[in-house]
Amino acid sequence: MRTHLLIPSLLLLGSLSMATACSSGSSGTAGGTATAAPGSSATASPVRSVDPSKIKGLQIVSDNSEDTSCAWATSYPDVPGATAATEAMKKDVEARLALFRESCADAADASGAELNISHGFLVASGDVLGVRLTTLGGGGVGSGLSRRTYWYDGRAGAYRTALDLVGSGSRSAFVAALKSRLQGREGTDAQTLDQAFADPSLLAGELDDMAFTADGGLRVTFDPGTVGAVPAGSYSVTVPKKTVTPWLSDFGARAQRQSVSPSGSLDLGAAATPTPAVPTHTASGDDDTDCAKVTCVALTFDDGPSTAYTATLLTYLAQYQARATFFTVGQNVVAHPALVRAEVRAGHEVGNHSYSHPDLTRLNSEQVAYQLSRTSAAIKAATGTAPTLFRPPYGALNSTVRRATRLSPVLWTLDTEDWKYPDAAKVAQSVVSKVKRNDVVLMHDIHPTSVAAVPEILRALSAREYHFVTVSHLRSTM
Numbered sequence: 001m002r003t004h005l006l007i008p009s010l011l012l013l014g015s016l017s018m019a020t021a022c023s024s025g026s027s028g029t030a031g032g033t034a035t036a037a038p039g040s041s042a043t044a045s046p047v048r049s050v051d052p053s054k055i056k057g058l059q060i061v062s063d064n065s066e067d068t069s070c071a072w073a074t075s076y077p078d079v080p081g082a083t084a085a086t087e088a089m090k091k092d093v094e095a096r097l098a099l100f101r102e103s104c105a106d107a108a109d110a111s112g113a114e115l116n117i118s119h120g121f122l123v124a125s126g127d128v129l130g131v132r133l134t135t136l137g138g139g140g141v142g143s144g145l146s147r148r149t150y151w152y153d154g155r156a157g158a159y160r161t162a163l164d165l166v167g168s169g170s171r172s173a174f175v176a177a178l179k180s181r182l183q184g185r186e187g188t189d190a191q192t193l194d195q196a197f198a199d200p201s202l203l204a205g206e207l208d209d210m211a212f213t214a215d216g217g218l219r220v221t222f223d224p225g226t227v228g229a230v231p232a233g234s235y236s237v238t239v240p241k242k243t244v245t246p247w248l249s250d251f252g253a254r255a256q257r258q259s260v261s262p263s264g265s266l267d268l269g270a271a272a273t274p275t276p277a278v279p280t281h282t283a284s285g286d287d288d289t290d291c292a293k294v295t296c297v298a299l300t301f302d303d304g305p306s307t308a309y310t311a312t313l314l315t316y317l318a319q320y321q322a323r324a325t326f327f328t329v330g331q332n333v334v335a336h337p338a339l340v341r342a343e344v345r346a347g348h349e350v351g352n353h354s355y356s357h358p359d360l361t362r363l364n365s366e367q368v369a370y371q372l373s374r375t376s377a378a379i380k381a382a383t384g385t386a387p388t389l390f391r392p393p394y395g396a397l398n399s400t401v402r403r404a405t406r407l408s409p410v411l412w413t414l415d416t417e418d419w420k421y422p423d424a425a426k427v428a429q430s431v432v433s434k435v436k437r438n439d440v441v442l443m444h445d446i447h448p449t450s451v452a453a454v455p456e457i458l459r460a461l462s463a464r465e466y467h468f469v470t471v472s473h474l475r476s477t478m
Contacts, residue, residue: 045213045238048259050121052335055079055266056275059307060119060332061090062446064357066419068394070104072097072115073357075331081268082129084159085152089133092148093117096135113137118331118356122211125262127154127269128255130211136358145234146223147209153251154268160251162210163203165218170247171203177244178207178220178237187232196227212259216241218248278338279311281318283347289467291477295437296467298474299324299457300412302353302391304445305332305339313451314346320458322468323347326445327391327410330355330375337382344383349470352376352390352407361396368404376407389471410471412442418450427453432460438478440471 052058057080064073074097076089100115107113114137122130129152136145151160166174179193196206209221219238224230241256248256289296304310304326317324326343328350333340343350354360354371355378363371372390380386390407397409414434418427427450431441443450458468469477 045215045217047122047211047219048214048262050124052077052121052124053337055121055124055335057270058335060335062303062306062329062332064303064393064419066394066415066417066442068359068396070101070113071359071394072100073393074115074117075329075356076117076119076133077121077131077335079124079129079152079266079268081154081270082152082159084157085129085131085150088159089119089131089150092133100137114359114362116356116358120331122149123255123259123262124266125258125264126254127267128152128251128258129154129266129268130255130259132209132211144224147221147234149209149211151251151255152268153254155254156251157269161204161208163207164249165210165252165255166247167249167252171200174239174244174247175203177239181237181239182227182235185228185235187228188235193227196222212256213238214260216245216256216260218244218252218256276307276311278342279314279318279346281314281342281346283323283345284321287323287347287469287473289469289473289477291438291467291469291474294467295465296469296474296477297435297438297461298440298469298471299443299454300327300351300391300410300440300471301325301443301445301450302327303329303332303357305336305343306446307336307339309448309451310336310339310445311342313445313454314342314348316451316454316458317348317468318346319455320462320468322458323349323470323473324468325349325351325389325410325471327351327353327389328375328379329353329357330371330378333375333378333382337378340379340382344385349389349472350379350383350387351410351471352379352387354390354393357393359394359396360392360401361398363400365400365404368401372405372407410440412440414439414441416441416443416450416453418443418447418453422447422449424449424452425456428456428460431457435461435466438474440474 059078060075061078062075065071074093076093078086104113116136118134120132122132131150132147134147149162153160175197182188182193206226207220211219213219217238217240219236222235224233227235301324305328326348328340340350352372352375355374360368376386388408389410391410392401395411416427416430445451
Protein backbone atom coordinates (compact mmCIF):
# COMPACT_ATOMS: atom_id res chain seq x y z
CA MET A 1 0.00 0.00 0.00
CA ARG A 2 1.65 3.19 -1.14
CA THR A 3 1.71 6.32 0.99
CA HIS A 4 0.98 9.51 -0.95
CA LEU A 5 1.13 13.18 -0.06
CA LEU A 6 -2.46 14.34 -0.30
CA ILE A 7 -4.50 17.36 0.66
CA PRO A 8 -6.85 16.57 3.57
CA SER A 9 -9.73 18.73 2.37
CA LEU A 10 -9.62 17.15 -1.07
CA LEU A 11 -9.79 13.54 0.06
CA LEU A 12 -11.38 13.51 3.48
CA LEU A 13 -14.29 15.59 2.29
CA GLY A 14 -14.46 14.37 -1.28
CA SER A 15 -13.97 10.66 -0.70
CA LEU A 16 -15.59 9.67 2.59
CA SER A 17 -19.00 8.83 1.19
CA MET A 18 -17.34 6.73 -1.48
CA ALA A 19 -15.09 4.94 0.99
CA THR A 20 -17.74 4.19 3.55
CA ALA A 21 -19.94 2.73 0.86
CA CYS A 22 -17.33 0.02 0.47
CA SER A 23 -18.10 -1.28 3.95
CA SER A 24 -20.74 -3.93 3.66
CA GLY A 25 -23.76 -4.33 5.82
CA SER A 26 -26.93 -6.33 5.56
CA SER A 27 -28.01 -4.26 2.61
CA GLY A 28 -26.40 -2.28 -0.16
CA THR A 29 -23.28 -3.28 -2.03
CA ALA A 30 -20.00 -4.19 -0.40
CA GLY A 31 -17.88 -2.81 -3.17
CA GLY A 32 -20.10 -0.14 -4.66
CA THR A 33 -19.43 3.56 -4.42
CA ALA A 34 -21.63 6.45 -3.46
CA THR A 35 -19.96 8.52 -6.13
CA ALA A 36 -18.31 7.17 -9.23
CA ALA A 37 -14.52 7.26 -9.32
CA PRO A 38 -12.75 8.44 -12.47
CA GLY A 39 -11.84 4.90 -13.50
CA SER A 40 -15.19 3.34 -12.76
CA SER A 41 -18.37 2.82 -14.69
CA ALA A 42 -21.74 3.88 -13.33
CA THR A 43 -23.25 0.71 -14.78
CA ALA A 44 -20.58 -1.67 -13.45
CA SER A 45 -21.84 -4.72 -11.58
CA PRO A 46 -21.72 -4.23 -7.80
CA VAL A 47 -19.82 -6.35 -5.32
CA ARG A 48 -22.32 -8.62 -3.56
CA SER A 49 -23.16 -7.56 0.00
CA VAL A 50 -22.30 -9.73 2.99
CA ASP A 51 -24.32 -10.03 6.20
CA PRO A 52 -21.63 -10.15 8.92
CA SER A 53 -24.15 -11.25 11.55
CA LYS A 54 -24.12 -14.67 9.85
CA ILE A 55 -20.39 -15.18 10.57
CA LYS A 56 -20.23 -17.41 13.64
CA GLY A 57 -17.91 -16.19 16.36
CA LEU A 58 -17.17 -12.88 14.63
CA GLN A 59 -15.60 -10.20 16.79
CA ILE A 60 -15.00 -6.62 15.71
CA VAL A 61 -11.76 -5.26 17.14
CA SER A 62 -12.45 -1.56 17.74
CA ASP A 63 -10.51 1.17 19.47
CA ASN A 64 -10.39 4.95 19.41
CA SER A 65 -9.35 8.07 21.22
CA GLU A 66 -11.55 10.96 22.20
CA ASP A 67 -8.72 13.48 21.94
CA THR A 68 -10.01 15.96 19.39
CA SER A 69 -6.51 17.35 18.78
CA CYS A 70 -5.38 13.96 17.47
CA ALA A 71 -8.52 11.92 16.85
CA TRP A 72 -8.42 8.32 15.72
CA ALA A 73 -10.77 5.36 15.40
CA THR A 74 -9.87 1.91 14.08
CA SER A 75 -11.71 -1.35 13.49
CA TYR A 76 -11.06 -4.69 11.84
CA PRO A 77 -12.77 -8.09 12.04
CA ASP A 78 -11.47 -11.16 13.86
CA VAL A 79 -13.02 -14.20 12.15
CA PRO A 80 -12.54 -17.65 13.75
CA GLY A 81 -10.14 -19.73 11.70
CA ALA A 82 -8.68 -16.79 9.76
CA THR A 83 -5.94 -16.03 12.28
CA ALA A 84 -3.30 -15.22 9.68
CA ALA A 85 -5.56 -12.68 7.95
CA THR A 86 -6.51 -11.15 11.29
CA GLU A 87 -2.84 -10.81 12.20
CA ALA A 88 -2.10 -9.13 8.86
CA MET A 89 -4.88 -6.60 9.45
CA LYS A 90 -3.80 -6.03 13.04
CA LYS A 91 -0.20 -5.43 11.97
CA ASP A 92 -1.21 -2.90 9.33
CA VAL A 93 -3.67 -1.08 11.61
CA GLU A 94 -1.15 -0.83 14.44
CA ALA A 95 1.54 0.43 12.06
CA ARG A 96 -0.79 3.10 10.65
CA LEU A 97 -1.83 4.15 14.13
CA ALA A 98 1.73 4.31 15.43
CA LEU A 99 2.78 6.48 12.48
CA PHE A 100 -0.24 8.75 13.00
CA ARG A 101 0.36 9.18 16.72
CA GLU A 102 4.02 9.88 16.08
CA SER A 103 3.12 12.56 13.54
CA CYS A 104 0.71 14.11 16.05
CA ALA A 105 3.40 14.17 18.73
CA ASP A 106 5.93 15.74 16.36
CA ALA A 107 3.59 18.33 14.85
CA ALA A 108 3.71 21.84 16.24
CA ASP A 109 -0.05 22.04 15.79
CA ALA A 110 -1.87 18.73 15.29
CA SER A 111 -5.29 20.31 15.77
CA GLY A 112 -7.81 18.67 13.46
CA ALA A 113 -5.64 15.65 12.62
CA GLU A 114 -7.66 12.46 12.23
CA LEU A 115 -7.15 8.81 11.38
CA ASN A 116 -10.13 6.56 10.62
CA ILE A 117 -9.81 2.89 9.65
CA SER A 118 -13.06 1.06 8.92
CA HIS A 119 -13.81 -2.38 7.51
CA GLY A 120 -16.18 -4.13 5.15
CA PHE A 121 -16.65 -7.75 4.06
CA LEU A 122 -16.26 -8.71 0.40
CA VAL A 123 -17.01 -12.41 0.73
CA ALA A 124 -17.44 -14.78 3.67
CA SER A 125 -18.50 -18.10 2.20
CA GLY A 126 -17.22 -21.64 1.82
CA ASP A 127 -13.50 -21.62 2.50
CA VAL A 128 -12.96 -18.00 1.40
CA LEU A 129 -12.85 -14.77 3.39
CA GLY A 130 -12.30 -11.33 1.88
CA VAL A 131 -12.14 -8.08 3.86
CA ARG A 132 -11.45 -4.50 2.85
CA LEU A 133 -9.93 -1.95 5.23
CA THR A 134 -10.44 1.70 4.30
CA THR A 135 -8.09 4.26 5.80
CA LEU A 136 -8.95 7.95 5.81
CA GLY A 137 -6.62 10.62 7.06
CA GLY A 138 -3.43 10.16 8.95
CA GLY A 139 -2.72 13.69 10.05
CA GLY A 140 -0.70 16.58 8.68
CA VAL A 141 0.47 16.77 5.09
CA GLY A 142 0.20 13.03 4.52
CA SER A 143 -3.52 12.75 5.10
CA GLY A 144 -5.47 10.84 2.49
CA LEU A 145 -7.43 7.82 1.39
CA SER A 146 -6.19 4.27 0.92
CA ARG A 147 -7.79 0.85 0.73
CA ARG A 148 -6.47 -2.67 0.99
CA THR A 149 -8.14 -6.04 0.73
CA TYR A 150 -7.16 -9.03 2.86
CA TRP A 151 -7.93 -12.58 1.80
CA TYR A 152 -7.91 -15.91 3.58
CA ASP A 153 -7.74 -19.35 1.98
CA GLY A 154 -9.39 -21.81 4.35
CA ARG A 155 -8.39 -24.82 2.24
CA ALA A 156 -4.70 -23.98 2.53
CA GLY A 157 -5.00 -22.33 5.94
CA ALA A 158 -3.13 -19.29 4.61
CA TYR A 159 -3.41 -15.52 4.30
CA ARG A 160 -3.52 -14.28 0.72
CA THR A 161 -2.86 -10.86 -0.76
CA ALA A 162 -5.12 -9.39 -3.41
CA LEU A 163 -2.54 -10.20 -6.07
CA ASP A 164 -2.73 -13.89 -5.08
CA LEU A 165 -6.13 -13.98 -6.76
CA VAL A 166 -4.26 -13.94 -10.08
CA GLY A 167 -2.01 -16.82 -11.11
CA SER A 168 1.68 -15.96 -11.14
CA GLY A 169 2.02 -16.92 -14.81
CA SER A 170 -0.86 -14.65 -15.85
CA ARG A 171 0.09 -11.43 -14.11
CA SER A 172 1.74 -9.81 -17.12
CA ALA A 173 -1.41 -10.30 -19.18
CA PHE A 174 -3.54 -9.08 -16.28
CA VAL A 175 -1.47 -5.91 -15.88
CA ALA A 176 -1.62 -5.27 -19.63
CA ALA A 177 -5.41 -5.52 -19.46
CA LEU A 178 -5.53 -3.03 -16.61
CA LYS A 179 -3.30 -0.56 -18.43
CA SER A 180 -5.41 -0.88 -21.56
CA ARG A 181 -8.58 -0.04 -19.62
CA LEU A 182 -6.94 2.89 -17.84
CA GLN A 183 -5.40 4.53 -20.89
CA GLY A 184 -7.22 7.61 -22.07
CA ARG A 185 -9.10 8.21 -18.84
CA GLU A 186 -9.06 11.68 -17.37
CA GLY A 187 -5.96 12.28 -15.25
CA THR A 188 -3.94 9.36 -16.63
CA ASP A 189 -1.14 9.24 -19.17
CA ALA A 190 1.03 6.51 -20.64
CA GLN A 191 4.15 7.53 -18.69
CA THR A 192 2.36 7.41 -15.33
CA LEU A 193 0.87 4.01 -16.11
CA ASP A 194 4.22 2.60 -17.21
CA GLN A 195 5.85 3.84 -14.01
CA ALA A 196 3.07 2.42 -11.82
CA PHE A 197 3.63 -1.12 -13.11
CA ALA A 198 7.34 -0.95 -13.98
CA ASP A 199 8.65 -3.03 -11.08
CA PRO A 200 7.08 -6.52 -10.83
CA SER A 201 8.31 -6.83 -7.24
CA LEU A 202 6.06 -3.91 -6.25
CA LEU A 203 2.90 -5.23 -7.88
CA ALA A 204 1.48 -6.62 -4.63
CA GLY A 205 1.62 -3.11 -3.18
CA GLU A 206 0.11 -1.46 -6.24
CA LEU A 207 -2.63 -4.06 -6.76
CA ASP A 208 -3.70 -4.34 -3.13
CA ASP A 209 -7.45 -3.68 -3.52
CA MET A 210 -9.32 -6.29 -5.56
CA ALA A 211 -12.83 -7.69 -5.25
CA PHE A 212 -15.10 -9.83 -7.40
CA THR A 213 -18.31 -8.32 -8.65
CA ALA A 214 -21.62 -10.14 -8.42
CA ASP A 215 -21.28 -11.26 -12.05
CA GLY A 216 -17.74 -12.60 -11.62
CA GLY A 217 -15.64 -9.73 -12.91
CA LEU A 218 -12.56 -8.67 -10.96
CA ARG A 219 -12.59 -5.06 -9.87
CA VAL A 220 -9.28 -3.36 -9.07
CA THR A 221 -9.31 -0.02 -7.26
CA PHE A 222 -6.23 2.21 -7.13
CA ASP A 223 -5.55 4.70 -4.38
CA PRO A 224 -5.33 8.37 -5.43
CA GLY A 225 -2.02 9.19 -7.03
CA THR A 226 -1.15 5.60 -7.97
CA VAL A 227 -2.07 5.51 -11.66
CA GLY A 228 -3.27 9.06 -12.25
CA ALA A 229 -3.25 12.60 -11.00
CA VAL A 230 -4.01 13.00 -7.29
CA PRO A 231 -6.92 15.46 -7.81
CA ALA A 232 -8.72 12.84 -9.92
CA GLY A 233 -9.08 10.62 -6.85
CA SER A 234 -9.41 6.83 -6.98
CA TYR A 235 -9.56 4.81 -10.19
CA SER A 236 -11.47 1.55 -10.58
CA VAL A 237 -11.12 -0.99 -13.37
CA THR A 238 -13.30 -4.06 -13.76
CA VAL A 239 -11.97 -6.92 -15.86
CA PRO A 240 -14.98 -8.98 -17.04
CA LYS A 241 -15.46 -12.57 -15.94
CA LYS A 242 -14.86 -14.01 -19.40
CA THR A 243 -11.52 -12.23 -19.64
CA VAL A 244 -10.20 -12.67 -16.12
CA THR A 245 -11.27 -16.25 -15.34
CA PRO A 246 -8.41 -17.95 -17.27
CA TRP A 247 -5.92 -15.79 -15.36
CA LEU A 248 -7.10 -16.66 -11.87
CA SER A 249 -5.14 -18.79 -9.43
CA ASP A 250 -6.82 -21.81 -7.86
CA PHE A 251 -7.64 -19.66 -4.84
CA GLY A 252 -8.84 -16.84 -7.10
CA ALA A 253 -11.21 -19.21 -8.90
CA ARG A 254 -12.69 -20.35 -5.58
CA ALA A 255 -13.00 -16.75 -4.41
CA GLN A 256 -14.77 -15.89 -7.66
CA ARG A 257 -17.25 -18.76 -7.27
CA GLN A 258 -18.05 -17.89 -3.65
CA SER A 259 -18.49 -14.22 -4.58
CA VAL A 260 -20.89 -15.00 -7.42
CA SER A 261 -22.82 -17.82 -5.72
CA PRO A 262 -22.21 -17.80 -1.97
CA SER A 263 -22.68 -21.18 -0.32
CA GLY A 264 -24.43 -19.64 2.67
CA SER A 265 -21.93 -20.75 5.28
CA LEU A 266 -18.29 -20.08 6.11
CA ASP A 267 -15.92 -22.89 7.08
CA LEU A 268 -12.28 -21.92 7.53
CA GLY A 269 -11.34 -25.06 9.41
CA ALA A 270 -11.58 -23.54 12.87
CA ALA A 271 -12.66 -25.61 15.83
CA ALA A 272 -16.35 -25.27 16.65
CA THR A 273 -16.89 -21.71 17.84
CA PRO A 274 -19.66 -21.37 20.42
CA THR A 275 -21.97 -18.47 19.82
CA PRO A 276 -21.69 -16.05 22.76
CA ALA A 277 -24.82 -16.02 24.87
CA VAL A 278 -26.98 -12.94 24.41
CA PRO A 279 -28.56 -11.70 27.65
CA THR A 280 -32.29 -12.21 27.98
CA HIS A 281 -32.93 -9.56 30.60
CA THR A 282 -36.34 -7.99 30.07
CA ALA A 283 -37.46 -4.63 31.41
CA SER A 284 -40.36 -4.92 33.83
CA GLY A 285 -42.23 -2.08 32.16
CA ASP A 286 -42.01 1.59 31.33
CA ASP A 287 -39.75 3.64 33.55
CA ASP A 288 -41.88 5.81 35.87
CA THR A 289 -38.94 7.55 37.56
CA ASP A 290 -39.66 11.26 38.07
CA CYS A 291 -36.31 13.01 37.85
CA ALA A 292 -37.91 16.22 39.07
CA LYS A 293 -38.46 14.52 42.42
CA VAL A 294 -35.55 12.09 42.75
CA THR A 295 -31.84 12.20 41.93
CA CYS A 296 -31.17 10.85 38.44
CA VAL A 297 -28.11 10.16 36.34
CA ALA A 298 -27.83 8.97 32.73
CA LEU A 299 -25.03 6.50 32.06
CA THR A 300 -24.12 6.39 28.38
CA PHE A 301 -21.87 3.94 26.55
CA ASP A 302 -20.32 4.64 23.15
CA ASP A 303 -18.82 2.61 20.31
CA GLY A 304 -20.43 -0.81 20.79
CA PRO A 305 -21.91 -3.25 20.68
CA SER A 306 -18.94 -5.47 21.53
CA THR A 307 -19.29 -9.24 21.74
CA ALA A 308 -16.55 -9.29 24.34
CA TYR A 309 -18.03 -6.83 26.83
CA THR A 310 -21.56 -5.58 26.07
CA ALA A 311 -23.34 -8.72 27.29
CA THR A 312 -21.50 -8.51 30.62
CA LEU A 313 -22.43 -4.85 30.93
CA LEU A 314 -26.10 -5.66 30.35
CA THR A 315 -25.96 -8.18 33.18
CA TYR A 316 -24.42 -5.63 35.55
CA LEU A 317 -27.11 -3.09 34.71
CA ALA A 318 -29.89 -5.64 35.17
CA GLN A 319 -28.67 -6.46 38.67
CA TYR A 320 -29.51 -2.89 39.71
CA GLN A 321 -32.50 -2.45 37.39
CA ALA A 322 -30.51 0.40 35.90
CA ARG A 323 -31.30 1.81 32.49
CA ALA A 324 -28.69 3.33 30.20
CA THR A 325 -28.22 4.74 26.71
CA PHE A 326 -26.00 3.02 24.15
CA PHE A 327 -24.64 5.13 21.29
CA THR A 328 -23.81 2.43 18.78
CA VAL A 329 -21.51 2.40 15.75
CA GLY A 330 -23.26 1.19 12.61
CA GLN A 331 -20.62 -1.28 11.42
CA ASN A 332 -20.85 -2.99 14.84
CA VAL A 333 -24.65 -2.98 14.75
CA VAL A 334 -24.78 -4.89 11.45
CA ALA A 335 -22.30 -7.42 12.84
CA HIS A 336 -24.10 -7.96 16.16
CA PRO A 337 -27.80 -7.05 15.85
CA ALA A 338 -28.79 -9.55 18.58
CA LEU A 339 -26.87 -7.53 21.16
CA VAL A 340 -28.67 -4.35 20.09
CA ARG A 341 -32.00 -6.13 20.43
CA ALA A 342 -30.94 -7.27 23.90
CA GLU A 343 -30.22 -3.65 24.86
CA VAL A 344 -33.72 -2.58 23.86
CA ARG A 345 -35.36 -5.63 25.44
CA ALA A 346 -33.70 -4.76 28.76
CA GLY A 347 -35.20 -1.26 28.70
CA HIS A 348 -32.17 0.64 27.49
CA GLU A 349 -32.09 3.30 24.80
CA VAL A 350 -30.11 2.88 21.58
CA GLY A 351 -28.71 5.95 19.87
CA ASN A 352 -26.72 6.62 16.70
CA HIS A 353 -22.93 7.16 16.86
CA SER A 354 -22.27 7.19 13.08
CA TYR A 355 -21.32 4.24 10.89
CA SER A 356 -17.51 4.29 11.14
CA HIS A 357 -16.77 6.95 13.78
CA PRO A 358 -15.40 9.85 11.69
CA ASP A 359 -15.30 13.47 12.81
CA LEU A 360 -18.57 14.58 11.21
CA THR A 361 -17.57 18.24 11.19
CA ARG A 362 -14.97 17.45 8.52
CA LEU A 363 -17.64 16.13 6.15
CA ASN A 364 -20.17 17.79 3.91
CA SER A 365 -23.90 17.48 4.59
CA GLU A 366 -24.38 14.55 2.19
CA GLN A 367 -21.60 12.57 3.83
CA VAL A 368 -22.92 13.31 7.32
CA ALA A 369 -26.38 12.19 6.30
CA TYR A 370 -24.94 9.00 4.84
CA GLN A 371 -23.06 8.14 8.05
CA LEU A 372 -26.11 8.74 10.23
CA SER A 373 -28.87 7.37 8.00
CA ARG A 374 -27.00 4.14 7.35
CA THR A 375 -26.58 3.61 11.09
CA SER A 376 -30.20 4.46 11.85
CA ALA A 377 -31.28 1.94 9.21
CA ALA A 378 -29.12 -0.74 10.82
CA ILE A 379 -30.57 0.01 14.26
CA LYS A 380 -34.12 -0.12 12.91
CA ALA A 381 -33.40 -3.40 11.12
CA ALA A 382 -32.10 -4.88 14.38
CA THR A 383 -34.75 -3.54 16.76
CA GLY A 384 -37.75 -2.48 14.70
CA THR A 385 -37.40 1.12 15.90
CA ALA A 386 -35.27 3.92 14.50
CA PRO A 387 -33.25 5.99 16.97
CA THR A 388 -34.10 9.58 17.86
CA LEU A 389 -30.75 10.55 19.38
CA PHE A 390 -27.22 10.72 18.05
CA ARG A 391 -23.88 11.45 19.62
CA PRO A 392 -21.31 12.86 17.20
CA PRO A 393 -17.93 11.13 17.44
CA TYR A 394 -15.47 13.19 19.52
CA GLY A 395 -18.41 15.42 20.43
CA ALA A 396 -17.69 17.32 17.22
CA LEU A 397 -20.79 19.27 16.20
CA ASN A 398 -21.38 22.22 13.89
CA SER A 399 -24.20 23.74 11.85
CA THR A 400 -23.55 21.44 8.88
CA VAL A 401 -23.96 18.35 11.06
CA ARG A 402 -27.10 19.73 12.72
CA ARG A 403 -28.73 20.53 9.38
CA ALA A 404 -27.92 17.11 7.90
CA THR A 405 -30.11 15.15 10.31
CA ARG A 406 -33.35 15.29 12.28
CA LEU A 407 -31.78 13.30 15.11
CA SER A 408 -31.32 15.14 18.39
CA PRO A 409 -27.66 15.56 19.39
CA VAL A 410 -26.46 14.37 22.81
CA LEU A 411 -23.12 15.29 24.35
CA TRP A 412 -22.22 14.76 28.03
CA THR A 413 -21.61 16.58 31.30
CA LEU A 414 -19.16 14.12 32.91
CA ASP A 415 -16.33 12.53 30.93
CA THR A 416 -14.68 9.53 32.60
CA GLU A 417 -11.83 9.57 30.04
CA ASP A 418 -11.98 5.78 30.28
CA TRP A 419 -10.26 5.43 26.90
CA LYS A 420 -7.21 7.18 28.30
CA TYR A 421 -7.00 5.42 31.67
CA PRO A 422 -7.45 1.62 31.42
CA ASP A 423 -7.97 1.23 35.15
CA ALA A 424 -11.37 0.08 36.43
CA ALA A 425 -10.91 1.60 39.89
CA LYS A 426 -9.88 4.94 38.41
CA VAL A 427 -12.84 4.96 36.02
CA ALA A 428 -15.27 4.14 38.83
CA GLN A 429 -13.80 6.83 41.06
CA SER A 430 -14.01 9.41 38.26
CA VAL A 431 -17.79 8.95 38.36
CA VAL A 432 -18.44 8.35 42.05
CA SER A 433 -16.38 11.32 43.20
CA LYS A 434 -17.61 13.84 40.62
CA VAL A 435 -21.16 12.94 39.62
CA LYS A 436 -23.96 15.44 40.14
CA ARG A 437 -27.69 15.20 39.81
CA ASN A 438 -28.87 14.90 36.18
CA ASP A 439 -25.38 14.30 34.83
CA VAL A 440 -24.91 12.56 31.48
CA VAL A 441 -21.87 10.30 31.97
CA LEU A 442 -19.65 9.31 29.04
CA MET A 443 -18.20 5.80 29.00
CA HIS A 444 -17.44 3.12 26.39
CA ASP A 445 -18.47 -0.53 26.23
CA ILE A 446 -15.52 -1.56 24.04
CA HIS A 447 -13.02 -1.34 26.92
CA PRO A 448 -12.88 -4.16 29.50
CA THR A 449 -11.82 -1.85 32.32
CA SER A 450 -14.73 0.49 31.63
CA VAL A 451 -17.24 -2.34 31.91
CA ALA A 452 -15.45 -3.68 34.98
CA ALA A 453 -15.93 -0.27 36.64
CA VAL A 454 -19.72 -0.35 36.30
CA PRO A 455 -20.60 -2.56 39.32
CA GLU A 456 -18.85 -0.17 41.71
CA ILE A 457 -20.49 2.84 40.07
CA LEU A 458 -23.92 1.24 40.40
CA ARG A 459 -23.30 0.12 43.99
CA ALA A 460 -21.93 3.44 45.22
CA LEU A 461 -24.53 5.64 43.51
CA SER A 462 -27.42 3.37 44.46
CA ALA A 463 -26.34 3.77 48.08
CA ARG A 464 -26.68 7.52 47.57
CA GLU A 465 -30.18 7.00 46.12
CA TYR A 466 -29.32 7.79 42.52
CA HIS A 467 -31.70 6.49 39.85
CA PHE A 468 -30.25 5.33 36.52
CA VAL A 469 -32.30 6.47 33.53
CA THR A 470 -31.98 6.86 29.78
CA VAL A 471 -31.07 10.20 28.21
CA SER A 472 -34.53 10.65 26.72
CA HIS A 473 -36.19 9.88 30.06
CA LEU A 474 -33.90 12.33 31.84
CA ARG A 475 -34.74 15.04 29.31
CA SER A 476 -38.46 14.45 29.54
CA THR A 477 -38.71 14.54 33.34
CA MET A 478 -36.16 17.15 34.44
